Amino acid sequence: MAATVFVDGAAGTTGLEIVERLAPRPEFELLVLEGDRRKDAAARAHALNAADFAILCLPDDAAREAVALIQPDSGTRVIDASTAFRTAPGWTYGFPELVGRDQVATAARVSNPGCYPTGFLALVAPLVRAGLLPADWPYTVNAVSGYSGGGKALIERFEDDGDIAWRGYGLAMGHKHLGEMRVHGGLRHDPVFSPAVIAAHRGMAVEVPLPLSAMSGAADAAALRAELAGFYAGSPVVMVADADPAELLLRASAAGSDRLMLHVFASPDGAQVRLFALLDNLGKGASGAAIQSLNLMAGLQEGAGLRL
Template identity: 75%
Template sequence: MAKTVFIDGAAGTTGLEIADRLSGRSEFTLLTLDEARRKDASARREALNEADFAILCLPDDAAREAVALIDAGSATRVIDASTAHRVASGWTFGFPEIVGRDAVAGAARVSNPGCYSTGFIALMAPLVRAGLLPAEWPYTVHAVSGYSGGGKALIERFEQDPDIAWRGYGLALGHKHIPEMQRHVGLAHPPVFSPAVIPAHRGMVVEIPLPLAAISGAASPQEMKAELARFYADSPVVSVEECSEGELLLRRSRPASDRMELFVFADAAGEQARLVALLDNLGKGASGAAVQSLNLMAGLPETAGLRI
């Protein structure tokens, strides 16, 4: 029997992409509200409590409100794509490669990782856990993303102003992804995070520069790459790749993808390294991650419906 899914916030970019990945799948039936009832609290409450799974594609406050609309004792299981519950007690972080597939599969409340933090955590968590990088070092992370990650307002801004070549933000050093980066890697200090948006609809590059010669206890780049390859050896979504071209390109024509590719670059002496994650901010960085968790929670193959 098909499981019912209600996407609260289905008109937004993330919700639309999730619905697209679920369309035509016999395992799920989407519960929908027409435009007149989409923001009606009683209609939303009914749908949230009727569904087997609720996926929240909402701003943080609205996501908390949606969770409060679910009755105590309800069987509805929730995936929240907002920032609201990523470090909250009682929620499972929806990154099965990091927290374990069984943990996600058995969870009643799952918080979707942020797009930037997905790349950072994917690179750092295995290395810190293995003792190849110290948890006490003050790390830095640089990243660029396509403008679709900023929602309708930022999409409209970029598409109406073709003169924008680069938009740096988070300049007050309080980006909302930092708490989950620190928590789920186990760092002593929050990383210094420098995010930016570029004039491409989708796609993302996350980079962590490492001055290895100055980091006491750091492993060699070769050891780090081998550990990442070992850690993700059984993942159908995350892979460790080679790059022999001397450059990485993020193309505007890059098709939608739910994969994530990891790279380790280093100088000849092994004194400096650059850890790089290449992913789709709307794929593994948002909608694809939600569907991957949904598949596991429903007892299905984790890549069903994904663009791998």
């Protein structure tokens, strides 16, 4: 029997892509609210409590309101794509490669990781956990994303003004992803985070530069790469490059993908390393991650329906 899924916020960028991906899959039956019923509180509450799974693609406050509408005895299991619950007690972080597939599979409440934290944590968390990088280092994160990650307003801004090539933001620090990066990375300090948006609809590059010669207790580049390769061995989603190219490219014409590719670049003397993660901000960075978690929660193959 097909599991019922209600996507609350199905008209947004992430919600639209989740619905598009789930619609042809016989394992799931979508509960759909048409027209004005999407904003009708009673209709939403009924759908949230009737569904086997609710995927929330809403702003933070609206996500909290949606969770509050779910009755304790409804049996509805939730995947939330906002930042509201990513470090909240009682919620499982929806990064199965990091927290464990069984943890996600059995969870009642799953918080979908942010796109930038996905790249950062994929690189740093396993290495800190293994003791190959220090937990107390003041890490920096340099990252660029396609403009689709900013939602409808930013998409319109980029597409209406064809002269924007790069948009730096978060310049006052205190970005909402920092707590997520610190907590799930096992770090003592918030990283210094430098996000930017580029003139491409989708795609993302996340870099973590490491001055190894100044980092007490840090392993060398070969050990870092070997640990990442072993940690993600067998994953259908996360890949670790065994040989790194002379350049990395994000193409504006790239099709959607749920893969996450990790690179370790080292200086000739080994004193410096640049860790890189390449992903689709709408794939493993958003809708693809939600579907990966949904697959596990529904007892299906982890990679079912993913673009791999």
